[in-house]
Amino acid sequence: MKSKMLGVLVAAGTAVAFAATASAATLDDVKKKGHVQCGVNTGVPGFALPDSKNQWTGLDVDVCRAVAAAVLGDAGKVKYTPLTAKERFTALQSGEIDILSRNTTWTHTRDTSLGLNFAGVNYYDGQGFLVNKSLGVKSAKELDGASVCIQAGTTTELNLADYFKQNGMKYKAVVFDTSDQTRQGFEANRCDMLTSDASQLYALRTKMKNPNGAIVLPEIISKEPLGPVVRQGDDQWFNIVRWSMNAWINAEELGITSGNADKMKGSKNPNVKRLLGTSGDLGQKLGLDNAWAYRIVKQVGNYSESFERNVGMSSPLKIARGVNALWNKGGIMYAPPIR
Amino acid sequence: MADHQTDQNGTAPSKPPPWNDPVIRSIAFQIVAVILVGYFFYYILNNTLSNMESRGITTGFKFLDTEAGFGILMSLIEYDESHTYGRTFLVGLLNTLMVSVLGIILATIIGFIVGIMRLSNNWLISKIATVYIEVLRNIPLLLQIFFWYIAVLQALPGPRQSMRIGDSFFLNNRGLYSPRPIFEDGFGMVVIAIVIAIAAIVYIKRWAHRRQEITGEQFPVFWTSLGLLIVLPGLAFLVTGMPLSWEYSELKRFSFGGGMRIIPEMMALLWALTMYTAAFIAEIVRSGIQAVSHGQTEAARALGLRNGPTLRLIIIPQAMRVIIPPLTSQYLNLTKNSSLATAIGYPDLVSVFMGTTLNQTGQAVEIVAMTMAVYLTISLSISFVMNWYNRKMALVER
Numbered sequence: 001m002k003s004k005m006l007g008v009l010v011a012a013g014t015a016v017a018f019a020a021t022a023s024a025a026t027l028d029d030v031k032k033k034g035h036v037q038c039g040v041n042t043g044v045p046g047f048a049l050p051d052s053k054n055q056w057t058g059l060d061v062d063v064c065r066a067v068a069a070a071v072l073g074d075a076g077k078v079k080y081t082p083l084t085a086k087e088r089f090t091a092l093q094s095g096e097i098d099i100l101s102r103n104t105t106w107t108h109t110r111d112t113s114l115g116l117n118f119a120g121v122n123y124y125d126g127q128g129f130l131v132n133k134s135l136g137v138k139s140a141k142e143l144d145g146a147s148v149c150i151q152a153g154t155t156t157e158l159n160l161a162d163y164f165k166q167n168g169m170k171y172k173a174v175v176f177d178t179s180d181q182t183r184q185g186f187e188a189n190r191c192d193m194l195t196s197d198a199s200q201l202y203a204l205r206t207k208m209k210n211p212n213g214a215i216v217l218p219e220i221i222s223k224e225p226l227g228p229v230v231r232q233g234d235d236q237w238f239n240i241v242r243w244s245m246n247a248w249i250n251a252e253e254l255g256i257t258s259g260n261a262d263k264m265k266g267s268k269n270p271n272v273k274r275l276l277g278t279s280g281d282l283g284q285k286l287g288l289d290n291a292w293a294y295r296i297v298k299q300v301g302n303y304s305e306s307f308e309r310n311v312g313m314s315s316p317l318k319i320a321r322g323v324n325a326l327w328n329k330g331g332i333m334y335a336p337p338i339r
Numbered sequence: 340m341a342d343h344q345t346d347q348n349g350t351a352p353s354k355p356p357p358w359n360d361p362v363i364r365s366i367a368f369q370i371v372a373v374i375l376v377g378y379f380f381y382y383i384l385n386n387t388l389s390n391m392e393s394r395g396i397t398t399g400f401k402f403l404d405t406e407a408g409f410g411i412l413m414s415l416i417e418y419d420e421s422h423t424y425g426r427t428f429l430v431g432l433l434n435t436l437m438v439s440v441l442g443i444i445l446a447t448i449i450g451f452i453v454g455i456m457r458l459s460n461n462w463l464i465s466k467i468a469t470v471y472i473e474v475l476r477n478i479p480l481l482l483q484i485f486f487w488y489i490a491v492l493q494a495l496p497g498p499r500q501s502m503r504i505g506d507s508f509f510l511n512n513r514g515l516y517s518p519r520p521i522f523e524d525g526f527g528m529v530v531i532a533i534v535i536a537i538a539a540i541v542y543i544k545r546w547a548h549r550r551q552e553i554t555g556e557q558f559p560v561f562w563t564s565l566g567l568l569i570v571l572p573g574l575a576f577l578v579t580g581m582p583l584s585w586e587y588s589e590l591k592r593f594s595f596g597g598g599m600r601i602i603p604e605m606m607a608l609l610w611a612l613t614m615y616t617a618a619f620i621a622e623i624v625r626s627g628i629q630a631v632s633h634g635q636t637e638a639a640r641a642l643g644l645r646n647g648p649t650l651r652l653i654i655i656p657q658a659m660r661v662i663i664p665p666l667t668s669q670y671l672n673l674t675k676n677s678s679l680a681t682a683i684g685y686p687d688l689v690s691v692f693m694g695t696t697l698n699q700t701g702q703a704v705e706i707v708a709m710t711m712a713v714y715l716t717i718s719l720s721i722s723f724v725m726n727w728y729n730r731k732m733a734l735v736e737r
């Protein structure tokens with residue numbers, strides 16, 4: 001334990017102390033290494049989980065893959081660092097990873113005091129409750145006095161306190177390190193309920209021995225815009241991550257998919273042409289080549305493809321698009337124009 | 340140097356110039372070394388702080404006064420979400436100290452018993468001790484903690500099917516519940532009575548010892564002490580009109596409320612730490628006892644001492660000299676191992692402060708440094724106490 005603590009301190013302190021220049025040019029660094037180092041969670045189905053062939057897949061993983069496709073020309077050139085909620089920001093600050101894409105909520109404090117920047121939102125979420133079915137609870141308002149299994153170092157912990165205080169209720173939180181431990185605590189009946197971002201509740205339920213023994217309550221008690229994070233002070237890298245995501249989302253809006261990307265290169269639509277790089281010089285403005293966004297769509301797919309494959313109807317999670325639908329389809333997913 | 344030590348003329352050795360005096364020289368070198376090390380740390384710290392500032396990372400200890408906003412499962416002092424991050428530090432620290440102290444006491448008791456069992460002439464007893472030691476020492480502690488935690492949770496019924504003793508004690512997978520004493524006015528008298536009883540016992544013990552040395556007569560110290568401890572506070576309790584009441588736990592919608600509670604995380608962690616460390620202590624005790632020459636036992640026998648007193652009066656005191664140094668490092672290990680608590684959700688310092696608080700505030704350098712300082716202080720205090728005890732027990736050459 002001592003050594004682990006020392007490790008954190010060394011990572012947090014000395015690395016910051018000596019590696020001050022490393023943050024300046026993440027792009028050069030990534031090109032030199034030949035891969036993007038991506039911080040993900042330790043295994044949440046749909047967001048980041050190694051599949052049977054030990055390939056990481058998920059909606060968070062796709063953000064890193066998109067950046068690798070844009071920068072290195074190959075979406076496969078990503079290495080993954082699984083991180084618990086507690087470890088994630090230190091890992092990014094100390095330069096251990098280039099992007100943190102780990103269902104991380106964009107909040108004021110995180111954005112302003114950690115020396116980090118949020119590059120956008122890849123999933124709009126909210127906090128929900130998973131309750132042991134045998135208790136017969138129908139609403140979160142009935143949870144006074146309940147024990148809650150929860151993961152350390154998350155916004156979830158704070159929202160929970162706020163919600164219970166606001167409703168004049170008491171709770172007992174049992175705090176675990178990883179999502180697997182949290183789930184096991186809940187399954188061993190240590191807690192009456194488990195709380196986390198709603199998307200992760202569905203994901204955790206797929207991992208349970210008896211998924212039908214637990215129900216998700218209707219209440220959503222918070223806003224959790226989840227998105228990738230980069231170090232503050234490296235504007236070029238920040239722009240690359242932000243616009244890789246925007247290209248990914250805009251591709252859906254323009255109807256460009258991994259299947260038709262080649263054909264769409266011949267499109268007359270000026271928006272499509274700019275995105276696919278057949279006109280303009282948007283790639284150069286990022287310090288990349290002009291086919292950057294074409295490679296994202298070709299290799300990773302557009303946002304809708306990623307969504308459906310990982311968390312949507314063609315995945316075990318079966319989450320509906322809901323607020324994550326495009327702005328012109330009833331949702332709030334909205335990317336600034338590519339021009 | 341050699342010549343002034345072997346000065347044979349009997350005249351006082353001539354004083355060497357200061358730069359050649361080994362004492363002065365070594366002091367000078369040490370001062371220079373301290374200054375260099377100090378400067379090194381100052382440089383690192385300064386560099387870190389200014390780099391963090393230039394990267395927009397908040398630094399400093401102001402966060403300790405900010406409202407924490409999260410709940411903690413178990414606290415020995417008053418705590419809720421509206422308290423500060425500074426308070427979370429205290430809560431975590433006390434929880435760490437509590438398992439460590441209890442763990443050290445229990446592991447010592449069990450370790451001594453098992454260590455002595457291992458040396459027993461009874462085949463079965465010594466084999467049981469051997470198996471215990473070999474199994475527990477060779478399984479990683481983290482696994483044992485998980486095992487006990489899951490075992491505890493699986494073995495215990497849900498709140499509604501609690502095991503119970505009357506209406507006062509309940510045991511279920513949310514914890515062990517007992518009534519909470521509520522002290523009313525006048526209870527101070529009882530406390531004073533206890534203090535007086537203890538003082539009297541100490542005095543009687545000394546007096547009886549002296550009398551036995553002079554006259555050879557024995558005095559029933561144990562029974563007298565027990566009597567004093569019960570009668571004096573008991574009288575005070577009755578006289579002040581029984582100023583004590585109990586708050587009972589009762590079943591609420593989800594679980595029990597009120598009363599006192601020991602959480603399962605605490606039971607599992609304490610049990611795992613105790614059993615694991617006791618296995619090591621048992622081996623230390625065994626080797627300590629074996630280090631005492633067999634002649635001592637024979638001499639005790641020759642004096643007509645039975646087994647028990649031989650062990651207590653002759654063997655153990657001598658064995659202690661061998662036992663204490665490695666015992667100290669077991670105590671240090673137990674304290675540091677208690678930080679594995681995070682894995683099962685016991686709210687110790689590492690979980691509460693270096694976990695949740697760190698993540699909510701993001702001030703890694705300050706928080707990790709504080710946590711390390713705490714462990715360092717605890718370790719140094721244990722070493723200090725044990726070294727003092729060691730010196731006391733050391734063989735006094737006459």
Ligand SMILES: N[C@@H](CCC(=O)N[C@@H](CS)C(=O)NCC(=O)O)C(=O)O
Pocket residue numbers: 040041042043044083084085102103104105151153154155156177178179180182196197200224226
């Ligand atoms: N969005 C929240 C919560 C994120 C979070 O850590 N959620 C847990 C839910 S159980 C998780 O994904 N854990 C996965 C892991 O530990 O690898 C935050 O940013 O604080």
